[in-house]
Amino acid sequence: MRCFICHQEIIPEVNWANVWKIDAKQTCCSECLSLFENINPGCPKCGRPSVEEICFDCVRWGRDKEDPLEKNISLFRYNDFAKDWVARWKYRGDYELIYSIAPQVKKVWREAGWNYSVVAVPLSEERLSERGFNQSEALIRTLDKEPLHLLERQGSEKQSKKRRTERMAAANPFKLKKTIHQPVVLVDDIYTTGTTVRHIATLLKENGCPKVYSFTLFR
Amino acid sequence: MFKKTEAFNWIPHHSTPHTFPHYAGKILLPHEIPPEHIEELTKTSVLTRVPSIIKKQCRRCGNQKPHLFGHLPHAKCQQDCLYCRNCIQMGRVIECEPLYIGSPECFWPAWENALAWAGELTPSQQQAADEIADLVKTGSGEKLVWAVCGAGKTEMLFPGIALGLAEGKRVCLATPRIDVVRELFPRLQRAFPAIEVQALHGESEKTGDGQLIIATTHQLLRFAHAFDVIVIDEVDAFPFHNDPSLHFAAKRAGKPDAARIYLTATPRNQEKRRIRSKQLPVVFIPKRFHGHPLPVPKLTLSFNLSRYLKKNELPAAILNLIKKPRDRQLLIFLSSISLTSGLRGFLASKGVVTEQVHAGDEDRKEKVERFRNKEIDILLTTTILERGVTFPSVDVFVIDAGHEVFDEAALVQIAGRAGRSPDDPKGDVIFFHSGKTNAMLDAYDLIRKMNRLGQKQ
Numbered sequence: 001m002r003c004f005i006c007h008q009e010i011i012p013e014v015n016w017a018n019v020w021k022i023d024a025k026q027t028c029c030s031e032c033l034s035l036f037e038n039i040n041p042g043c044p045k046c047g048r049p050s051v052e053e054i055c056f057d058c059v060r061w062g063r064d065k066e067d068p069l070e071k072n073i074s075l076f077r078y079n080d081f082a083k084d085w086v087a088r089w090k091y092r093g094d095y096e097l098i099y100s101i102a103p104q105v106k107k108v109w110r111e112a113g114w115n116y117s118v119v120a121v122p123l124s125e126e127r128l129s130e131r132g133f134n135q136s137e138a139l140i141r142t143l144d145k146e147p148l149h150l151l152e153r154q155g156s157e158k159q160s161k162k163r164r165t166e167r168m169a170a171a172n173p174f175k176l177k178k179t180i181h182q183p184v185v186l187v188d189d190i191y192t193t194g195t196t197v198r199h200i201a202t203l204l205k206e207n208g209c210p211k212v213y214s215f216t217l218f219r
Numbered sequence: 220m221f222k223k224t225e226a227f228n229w230i231p232h233h234s235t236p237h238t239f240p241h242y243a244g245k246i247l248l249p250h251e252i253p254p255e256h257i258e259e260l261t262k263t264s265v266l267t268r269v270p271s272i273i274k275k276q277c278r279r280c281g282n283q284k285p286h287l288f289g290h291l292p293h294a295k296c297q298q299d300c301l302y303c304r305n306c307i308q309m310g311r312v313i314e315c316e317p318l319y320i321g322s323p324e325c326f327w328p329a330w331e332n333a334l335a336w337a338g339e340l341t342p343s344q345q346q347a348a349d350e351i352a353d354l355v356k357t358g359s360g361e362k363l364v365w366a367v368c369g370a371g372k373t374e375m376l377f378p379g380i381a382l383g384l385a386e387g388k389r390v391c392l393a394t395p396r397i398d399v400v401r402e403l404f405p406r407l408q409r410a411f412p413a414i415e416v417q418a419l420h421g422e423s424e425k426t427g428d429g430q431l432i433i434a435t436t437h438q439l440l441r442f443a444h445a446f447d448v449i450v451i452d453e454v455d456a457f458p459f460h461n462d463p464s465l466h467f468a469a470k471r472a473g474k475p476d477a478a479r480i481y482l483t484a485t486p487r488n489q490e491k492r493r494i495r496s497k498q499l500p501v502v503f504i505p506k507r508f509h510g511h512p513l514p515v516p517k518l519t520l521s522f523n524l525s526r527y528l529k530k531n532e533l534p535a536a537i538l539n540l541i542k543k544p545r546d547r548q549l550l551i552f553l554s555s556i557s558l559t560s561g562l563r564g565f566l567a568s569k570g571v572v573t574e575q576v577h578a579g580d581e582d583r584k585e586k587v588e589r590f591r592n593k594e595i596d597i598l599l600t601t602t603i604l605e606r607g608v609t610f611p612s613v614d615v616f617v618i619d620a621g622h623e624v625f626d627e628a629a630l631v632q633i634a635g636r637a638g639r640s641p642d643d644p645k646g647d648v649i650f651f652h653s654g655k656t657n658a659m660l661d662a663y664d665l666i667r668k669m670n671r672l673g674q675k676q
Contacts, residue, residue: 002286007304093311094304096289128294130250132313141292 003029004100005085028100035081036101039074039219046194047074047219061198068201070183070211072191073112074219075104082218086189090135102142105217109143114213116183119204120147121196122174124154135189139217143187150178151200164193172199176207183211191216227471229278230443231267233322239265241428242321244389244445244472246279248310252319265322272314277303279312280440281467305464306440308421323444323474327387327430334381336374336410341510343676344375347502351379351480355388355448359476363454363494363501367669368484368606368635371508373403376450377410379480384414384431388447391472392433395459397421399452399607401584404433439468449473450480453606455487455628484606484635485628485665505672511644512670514637516617516630516663524619524653531561537618537651541597542571547612547646548590549597550604552633554622559599562618566597575599606632611640620650620659630662 001010010026012018039047043055046069061067076082089097098105121136128134140147151174162170184204186197191214201212237243242265249257252266260266269278276283282305293300293315302313312318340348347364354362366372376392383390392407394400397420404418417429419438427434427441436451436459451459451469459465473479486494493499507513527534533541541549551573553559559575566573574595576586583603590598591610598604602624615637617625625633630650637646650659 007287088307092307093291093302094289094307095291095302096304132291132293132295132300132311134294138292 001026003027003032004097005029005032027102032100033104035079036075036104037077037079037082039077042074042219044071046072046191047216049077049219057194061194067198068205068212069194069198070213072194072197072214072216072219073108074191074216075101075108076218078190078192078218086218090131090189093131093133095133095138098138098142101217105139105142106144109215112215114185114215116185116211116213117148117180118143118145119150119180119184119186119200121186121188121200122149122151122153136187139187139189147187148180148184150176150180151203152177170195172203174200174203176203179207179209180204181208181210183213184209186212186214188214188216190218227444227475229269229273230320230471231264231269231322233264233324235264235322236324236326237263237265237322238326239321240325240327240430241426242266243325243428244323244442245321245427246441246443247319247321248312249316249319251310257319261319266319267322268317269320270314271312271316271318272301272303277305277312278318279303279309280306280464281471282306282464309440320443323389325389327389329387330381330384330411330414332381333384333411333413334377335412336377338374340374341371341506341508343504343506344371344508347504348375348378350502351376352382354478354480355379355383356386358447358478361479361481361499363481363483363486363490363499364504365483365486365501366504367507367513367673368632369507369509369513369609369639370484370504372452372482373406374508375504376480380411380431380448380450383448383478384411389445390431390448390450391439391442391446392450392452393436393439393469393472394433394452394607395436395456395465396453396607397435398583398587398603400433400435402607402609403452407431407433436465436469439472440464442468442472444471444474446473446477448478448480450482452482454481454490455483455485456606460487485631487628503672505669506676507638507644507673509641509644511638511641512673513666514634514646514648515666515670516634516648516650516659518620518650518652518655518659518663521651521653524651528558528619531558532565533562533618537616538566538569540649541566541616542569545614547614547643548593548595548610550610550613550615550636551597551599552605552615552617552625553599553601554619554624556601559601563599566599571597573597573599576603577601578603602629602633604636605629606635608636609639610636612643612646613637614647615649617648617650620652621654621656625658627658627661627665630658631665634662634666 004027010029039049042049043051045054045058048055088094118140123134137147197214287305289304290299296315300313300315400420408416414431417425417432419434494501556577563573563575576583589595634648637648638644
């Protein structure tokens with residue numbers, strides 16, 4: 001067993017609880033895992049860390065009209081370590097890095113108890129051929145789910161290169177291919193301002209979807 | 220230096236020179252080349268397409284370890300493709316995409332009298348410099364320059380580099396540490412003002428199309444048969460000495476008939492074995508450039524040291540020595556990052572003002588600069604400052620010298636930080652320990668042996 005982040009050998013700790021049965025395969029060493037920061041409790045709506053009540057941004061989203069997003073759950077804070085992790089996984093294209101936190105991803109997913117269909121966030125053709133994989137689909141596969149492809153993306157501007165105001169002012173880059181009439185969960189890697197998920201949520205809700213949730217790795 | 224397992228016969232031999240220095244001797248991923256030029260450049264064999272992963276080995280970094288390969292459900296191929304996780308930081312090498320090798324034959328100018336350095340070499344430096352220059356002239360060979368810390372290794376290289384440039388050769392000076400690249404770059408540029416020296420490291424923006432390059436050993440992963448002269452500084456340093464892919468890269472970056480020069484103050488067993496069996500020619504400089512002997516470390520026993528360190532405290536005896544007024548600055552080496560911050564707090568509580576640096580420190584460069592300008596009196600550091608950095612007048616303490624991070628090479632290098640300047644060729648070096656280790660004794664013996672040999676010369 002080796003850590004999928006630092007490649008160090010993982011020597012499982014044996015105690016009386018697991019002496020008869022070694023724990024399930026570990027994929028991340030304790031040092032690397034300790035560099036991720038958990039979010040607790042965070043904003044009950046979007047999971048923004050270091051607050052406990054509905055945060056300012058969520059209030060803003062629901063001020064003029066109803067917020068299309070029901071709730072977001074994120075695993076970890078988007079700290080420097082997470083930024084490096086995302087850069088290596090998504091931009092450098094180290095696909096197997098997702099295995100490092102797969103057990104945590106599955107655990108949080110189970111705890112959320114969302115028994116809804118899972119919708120993938122599409123990439124533009126250009127980004128997809130550059131990266132070789134869609135990060136949202138990779139995550140959904142980690143959850144042992146089948147992604148629903150309801151959307152397509154026009155244009156290829158990177159969200160991460162824009163500022164909050166620019167993102168919010170930008171036109172909706174997504175187009176609906178198929179409608180759905182059940183609640184869904186959107187799965188993506190990062191929730192920064194929440195614009196991407198709300199763009200999609202608006203589209204889905206306008207076309208008959210009753211509730212939209214989102215599940216993201218980092219917040 | 221390297222095992223003869225890899226012959227690199229997959230790298231094409233070219234004879235027609237071209238005028239694209241940014242492709243010369245480079246290994247490129249498809250997306251690193253403008254797509255509209257690929258066909259033309261391949262047709263004229265400036266670029267050659269080679270498979271990227273062959274027999275479970277990555278051609279760019281030489282990785283063969285199964286756990287450092289991954290599978291990717293590739294959107295383009297609609298199937299699982301193998302990719303290398305070892306060199307992923309330089310962009311993904313994936314089996315379904317080729318690598319492009321740039322022909323090394325490029326027109327490099329010949330620079331007459333490029334060397335502007337007017338300093339003088341000591342007789343032992345001169346001897347090494349002559350041997351290096353001879354090797355540059357003949358090519359096809361290796362030489363280990365075994366010189367004590369502070370012998371003036373960089374200056375010994377100048378005549379050899381000048382000779383190579385005069386013959387229109389391409390020269391690379393590689394070192395494992397980015398700090399050393401930063402420190403040597405201005406010195407090299409001053410010595411060769413007519414030439415644009417390029418510094419390549421993980422944070423630099425340069426493309427690596429220069430004739431004279433100073434790079435981290437990691438950057439050599441981008442080159443294949445590119446250099447006529449390749450110098451590897453600090454061959455015994457982390458991460459070079461224990462990373463097989465860097466050895467692979469260093470071997471490949473030089474042309475088959477390249478002159479290969481290795482510099483070290485503390486050869487590892489692998490090199491020592493090759494020296495003893497006369498496979499690796501060596502030139503030996505046991506004397507510092509100012510002619511004074513190396514400061515010999517004092518081994519001081521300190522009872523219960525680890526118990527104090529666990530509480531982030533120091534025994535009174537060491538604390539008093541640190542507090543004692545001194546003429547020089549003080550460099551204190553510690554075994555871990557947490558200890559540098561822990562002891563900094565402890566010393567502050569005892570009224571001793573210090574600063575700390577470690578590998579992850581963003582302000583490292585700036586703090587080292589402040590220490591050099593004597594704005595800081597006492598610097599707490601991990602082994603990050605063990606080599607490559609020069610402070611004119613320091614005393615050196617190693618606390619818990621028995622810790623495994625302080626191996627023989629590290630201790631010799633650390634002791635070599637003291638007495639660098641001809642104005643102050645002495646300095647106290649004290650290893651505080653709670654039991655002598657072989658590493659400490661070997662380091663002590665090596666320093667004494669060098670001083671003996673130096674006296675004979």
